[in-house]
Amino acid sequence: MTLDRWCPKKLAVIGGGFVGLHTAVHAALRGVEEVVIVDTSVDVVDRINSGRKEQLHVRERYILDNWDQAKNRISASTEYSITAGAEVIVVAVQTPLKQGRIDHTPLRRVAEGLAPHLKPGVLVVSEVTIYPGGTRELLAELLARLTGFKLDSELLVAHAPERLNPGSTRWTPENIPRVIGGIGPRSLEAAVKLYQDCLGVPVHPVDDIRVAEASKLLENSFRLLNISFVNELKRSLDRMGIDVRKVVEAASTKPFGYMPFYPGPYAGGACLPKDAFMMEQATGSLLLRVARHINETQPLYYAALLLRHIRRT
Incomplete structure (x- = not known):
């Protein structure tokens, strides 16, 4: 060089x-x-x-x-x-x-x-x-x-x-x-x-090279955890008749100690599910296992919502 x-x-x-x-x-x-x-x-x-x-x-x-x-x-x-x-x-x-x-x-x-x-x-x-x-x-x-x-x-x-x-x-x-x-x-x-x-x-x-490797897994596991959490909240708040997006927007007015995540049908792509799985395998994290389960079943929840909407119309 x-x-x-x-x-x-x-x-x-x-x-x-x-x-x-x-x-x-x-x-x-x-x-x-x-x-x-x-x-x-x-x-x-x-x-x-x-x-x-x-x-x-x-x-x-x-x-x-x-x-x-x-x-x-x-x-x-x-x-x-x-x-x-x-x-x-x-x-x-x-x-x-x-x-x-x-x-x-x-x-x-x-x-x-x-x-x-x-x-x-x-x-x-x-x-x-x-x-x-x-x-x-x-x-x-x-x-x-x-x-x-x-x-x-x-x-x-x-x-x-x-x-x-x-x-x-x-x-x-x-x-x-x-x-x-x-x-x-x-x-x-x-x-x-x-x-x-x-x-x-x-x-x-x-x-330590392992710190660099783990840092990437942490970045994407953090995102999957929070997306899965707000998706689980959506399921519960839907049953209560509360709009989860309005809840997130209200919480977002706090200027410190909070980061907004919004619900969706699935946290996908080539990175988030795979990297969270890799971190779970490496650490045995029970929290990540639950978060991945929520993420993997979220499309079914949205499919059920869509089916109910179709039946009503």
Whole structure:
């Protein structure tokens, strides 16, 4: 890495989806000379390599507004060989919830694909949401075993959980603070320099990589808990003939010690249910188990409301 700007000349992103494409565009805008993306989807690769923002599979404003300026520094491939020579690797693959279990296979495959192409001194940063200890167990130790590199000296590994606010023009990859943990002091130092000096974002370093991993799970579990709570309140207040939204609006007049959450049919998406489940599995939280049950049954409650409305009309 160049010491004057603490930026790599070549940065590789593994995963060209929502998170990975934001990372690639951000790095290119900050002056990284070559940004390469590895994705298993030929369609995703072709769309990126077309150079046309009309063809992009991610339709977020930050990407679309900056694509023309960044695209000449970005290329994509389905082959890991494109990562050869990269000084920094950012991992941004999905670990989906399948049949009641988190599928960590994509992260293991990243390690297997990367290993033949890594050089000593490389920094590998995972932005993948994972259970406490998962970055070390599923990525760092496997990479060390496959490459023969010594962790925190020849192979630097860190975790910086992704933080994106879809649709926001106020909070973008350029100003959202990032939590960073490393498997050791050298890994942490290198990752802080990457995000702070090269990518130019506020950083919050932590001395234990598991703190960084758990912080992401806490953020999304907090949201699921509160959404589930207000959804449960809606069921009870409906029976009492009280409008829960008016209750929330009234409580929101308190200028401290309160944050409004509103009811809905389901707290979904790729993150909230999965991350709350991961935190529950890691900690054994009974509160999260109940909250997830409320969330999973909430669509049935709304379906019943709709059916009653149809019958009345």
